[in-house]
Amino acid sequence: MMAEVKSSRVKVPSLLTVVSSKPTAPGRVHKFTALDHAMGFHTGHIVFYYRRNPIRDGASMENDLDNLRISLSELLCLYPPVTGRLGRGADGNWEVKCNDAGVRMLKANVCATLDEWLRYANAAEERDLTVWEDLPDDPHIWSPFRIQINDFNCGGLAVAISFTHMHADFTSATLLIKSWAEIHRHEPVAHPPIFNLPSVINESAAYRRSSSMFSETNSEFEIPSVRMGRATFKFSEAKIRQCLSKVHESCPDATPFDVLAALFWSKITRLKSPACDDDNKCSLSMCIDLRKRERDSIPYGYFGNALHFSKLSVNAEELQSDRLAYIAGLVHQHVGSIRDEEFWANVAWLESHKKEGGQYPPPFQLFGCELTCLSMENTISSEGSFTYAAMFKQNEKPIHVSYHIGNVGGEGLILVMPSPEEGLARIVMVTLPEEQIVKLCEDQTILGLQPSMLLNGKQ
């Protein structure tokens, strides 16, 4: 109640549009894939926090916004679908008319210092750092990408981007910001965008499936009736290593994702009532990014959705038995067994369920319809993660990066994200009904790993 009465600490004084530095060739249209359409219900939001404003020093133009705009304009030349506008094509499917209209940019001031914010701001306030808008009915003058530059009192900066999930997934958006930072540093872009999937859908019988993840997903949109809360847990490398060492006896290849997913899954299931479905099985919906998992698979630069959803089910007793190593092993095995063919099979299912005239089926609520867990492990390598390589100034990494999904269902979402500490360290962001969040934050096993709590509101 207090939070509602308090006015936001974020003030947005201005809004403008940034266009690419060179005009786009007219007449280009970017069509969305079946999977893009399926993701259309959700939105994505990423906030990059920098301790020092990286654009103020040594800048060519007096106005901060203008300095960033020069590099952004250059970046947008590489992304014509980002500066275009959505519309329905002749077959009723969504497409982007690349008409050079630009992206919206907002400038905001935050009445707090960066440290204060990262410790005490709650999820609702963090929402103000980006623009939360759903796809309108008539999006021809609506910008699907919105970038907000937030200035903190202490001189820190938060660069936030929000987008429709139909357009891009977390990896694509992260690489967009990373490429922008590379252009700003006058370095070549490491992952220039590719807008078409490499392989064509193979119509062979192997790919045809009678059912898929989508057929089992509820296509009714469920706006949660309870207030959703969010908690951010930052685990240090040492603690993760400790945890992994316990697990490695039974599962030597377990990754931090496996162990954290297993931990949070088991703890959260205990807080739910009913804890499991009728056959006494508990399920977790796993969302994996399929880029570069196999040799010839989808490249990192692919701009669009390359996510794969699958379900992992386990007996309720096993889940609630505190056998972390066992659950982690199951998760690891499940993730490891996902092949690219399954992705194409899902796509084939969607293609086969087109309406008359070729229109794709309406979007699904894929996040939160049941407890979902999203992994970004494939963007983390021994040299670091893409997320923390988005440096606008040499060697000045972001101190924190938050990821949000919009329109998450009431069952909740677990995001296992990279950490600025790199290596095995991870940040876990959990979205659950508020009362479950409160109890989760008091769980002893999780607290035993000594996470630092970020963005949890005033305690």
Added chain:
Amino acid sequence: MLQSLITHSTTQKISLLESNFWITLLTSSPSFKMPQRSPEFSGSVKLKYVKLGYQYLVNHFLTFLLVPVIAGILLELIRLGPDEIATLWKSLQFDFIQILCSSYLIIFISTLYFVSRPRPVYLVDYACYKPPVTCRVPFSCFMEHSRLILSTEPKSVEFQMRILERSGLGEETCLPPAIHYIPPAPSMEAARKEAEMVIFSAVDTLFKKTGLEAKDVDILIVNCSLFSPTPSLTAMVINKYKMRGDIKSFNLSGMGCSAGMISINLARDLLQSYPNSIAVVVSTEIITPNYYQGKERSMLLPNCLFRMGGAAIFLSNRRSDSIRAKYRLLHVVRTHKGADDKAYRCVFEEEDPEGKSGISLSKDLMAIAGEALKSNITTIGPLVLPASEQLLFLISLMGRKFFNPKWKPYIPDFKQAFDHFCIHAGGRAVIDELQKNLQLSAEHVEASRMTLHRFGNTSSSSLWYELSYIEAKGRMRKGNRVWQIAFGSGFKCNSAVWKCIKSIEIPTDGPWSDCIDRYPVDIPEVVKL
């Protein structure tokens, strides 16, 4: 064409007469049809040679007259022989005083002649402002902003779209940063920032190009029609560059798009009064404070056409600069139609019924522009046209007056007098109208059309972008004559004639350097938005 326009229009009803008028105003010339050409080929070739022969004869008439006379005298002298010439000379009985007086007279007259000749005014060099790419405004962005800001006025939005489609502008024209905001944020500070950005950038480039130092500038003239702060923009320049205390500075405001030529005229007159001086002229138009935020259609037009731009010009009357100067100023002709009420109210800044101020354009604009042009041509014709054209014009005039008023008036061929034309890129219709009136080819008006496409209507500085285009294309040769014509509120038509006195290499910098290879482009009648 108009019929199809109306049928294609949206379901909202737009006043037929009004939209018809505005679209015609900006896109096609109402008075002329393309002349039908159907002569026989051989007939036209013979005619061409006859014409050429006639021109050569009349233009070099004096030569043709003098050559036989001189030949005659020479033959006579040769026939007489040296002794006879000597006796002829002695018989004239010149005495010393007479010779002295005559030589003094000759020296006196020649000194008087040289002293009373006007000082030549040289254009050493000029620099045009190139806006940053972050200020670029593609059509889709402009229309989107228009829809978001004028969300309650769909008719006005539709109107703007029609204008933009037929305007002849390209996708790379620029608006100042304050106008990119939704809604636009035109504060005085933003206007000053734009002025600083444009003027300082142009003047810096000029100083760098020519090696000129700020302390050497004797005369400074800045013209900017719609933004006139206190202290003036001239004072702003003097402050930034720390110019001398005895500099003669002039700030011209309110004089419209033809103010550039007025500034050149003023600089010329000053350079006649002050020997060994340097003048810097800055022509620009600051768009920020004048972006119309209402919905009156006659006032929305400038929003669609006016874009950011500026130029700085270095003029001198010093003999030492004559070696490196690019051009010499031959004539400046100014015509003012303000005495006529309709002409006076033709381009008028006023408040709309909601109290928002903007510039309204009247329906008589093209007709008045035509009249002003005629006056200007009548004055400049005798100064620049070769004798052959003037004779023909005189004959046609006398014939119409005394013999048959129904004779077609002879329009002098200005292509004989000038090699290049810089027509103020006020809009597509202005260029079309002048092209037809003066019977110019597409290549002659190419500079104007391409400047309109790349930079939009940058008001008084557009003539300099056009000149820069001609140089960038490598078409400017030593001895070429250039005619710059500008129209402006008042109603005024001012023009200047320059002669190129140095061979000009294709510049490697300048506003066209990164895009000249793409030009000329084919500009469609209607761009589909």
